[in-house]
Amino acid sequence: MAEDTPHPRQPGTDLAPRIARAPDPDGVPRPLLAATDFAVGAASQATRLALRVGSTGWDTSVAVGRLVSRLPGAHGAARLLDTATRPLVQDGRDARVRARSVARTGTQRLLEAVLPWVVDALDVDALVARIDIDALVQRIQIDALVQRIDIDRLVSGIDIDALVQRIDIDRLVSGIDIDTLVQRIEIDALVQRIDIDRLVSGIDIDALVQRIDIDRLVSGIDIDTLVARIDIDALVERIEIDALVQRIGIDQLVSGIDINTLVRRIEIDGVVRRIDMDALVRRIEIDALVRRIQIDEVVKRIDMDALVQRIDIDAIVEQTELGTIVARSTSGVATDALDAARSQTAGVDTLVTRAVNRVLRRREADLPLGPPLLTGEGEADGDPTVVAPAAGGGAGAGGPGAGSAATRVAGESPAPDPPVEERP
């Protein structure tokens, strides 16, 4: 038989180690074994038959009970029966409880006696290997498990000193990849969590400064490199000029300056070349400047004789209207006579006109002085090229319109004095 062959044990493969079948005990006769098997078989069949009969009887009892319970008066009988059997039921329940306690105690004793033997007999490695760890972990409800853990009690039970003493610090540190660790640190978040004020307030500045070897510190600084790394523009932008200027003691500063030396070092030509004279002149308020000038004092200091001697009369007469005026003013006695005759006749005309108006009872204000274009009424009519009236604009012997009042247009040089509108 295959069962009779010895089965070699493979560690970690069988839950219970196979024990080599022990040989039949010496001295036991084969007929006794057969009788024993017969007795066991008979007992087994008897038990099986009894259980089957009991089961059938139970089913029959249940069916009869149901039938009886539906009969008239069954309910009252059931109550009567319950009342009558209650003491017995109570005694039975007590006996069952006691029996359960006794059975539990016995079971515990039995397990305590049997389990060590069973555990020793188990192949733990095989058992562990057959466990599906992943499925097991998936079935574990981590949150519920964590909530059930009493953290405080757990921590209080840990002997920190002993735990620390057991840690091999050197080995631990040597196993840390510093670069990876640093890369994983979020510097910004870390800095934000630092309470700078509290940190600084805890520093003893005096003691710290006293411990610093200034000479050694300064000698180790590469000034050129340091200066080259400074962003001058950004630095200057951060300076509050107004506050800085207010803190400067101007008087003390100025008193310490050697003005003569300073002025000698200034390159005047270079400074002047860099000045934008046009922009400078545009910024000057001429009106305010002129108002501040005392004209009388200036005029008093002018040497008028020297000034007149320096005037180029010939150029003025040749290039300006003054020459024309001078030429016209040197016409002689005939011209003076003509001027007088014209003026006198015009005056007489005025008298005659006033007399006629008085006789005809006309208001002089209602009468036109002259043609519209010559008295300024042309401007009111919308003709911008005609201006009036032509004071002194006559042309002695010119052609039609030559120097006439009616043809004077905007842009030409006006008469020296504005016309005086008088009623003739």
Place this chain on the structure above:
Amino acid sequence: MTRSGSRRDMAHQGHYAGALSRLLAWGADLLIIIAVGTVTVALVQFAINVATPWNADLKHAHILILVCEFIWGAFYLGATWILFGRSPGMSIFGLRIVRSDGSDLDQRHALIRLFAFPLGFLTCGVGFLGIIFSRTHQAIYDRIARTAVVYDWDAEAARIRNLAARGARRRQTRVEVPAEP
């Protein structure tokens, strides 16, 4: 002429001319026309007598001389009005012919005025009364030709001449009367 007179004369420029100025101007023009005409007749008679075998006596040819004078006067006035806008007599008294609105006189209106000019005489002088009584001092021929006569002489230059003359007189007086020591 006083300083206020000079300024008044400047103010007159461009105003309608009065009757006296226009009458004197017409008188001056008439003198010029007659003088030139007379001299011309005399020269023509002299030339005929000297250069030709005939003996001419134009003193008795009144009609001819009158017609010639009339033609000459028309030519004189028309030419000066068209060319200068004024006649020589008007220039003497500082007058100028313009259109009714004050613009310069053009050839067309000058000719209309020239042909309408005799109406002043043909109406027995009534045509000239507008110069005195009209609001715009226009005679009948001015109204027909739509012209007007205004003062227009170089009053500015006159004022400067007046100032210069007075300054010269003042300086001369200072030279003649030396200041007391």
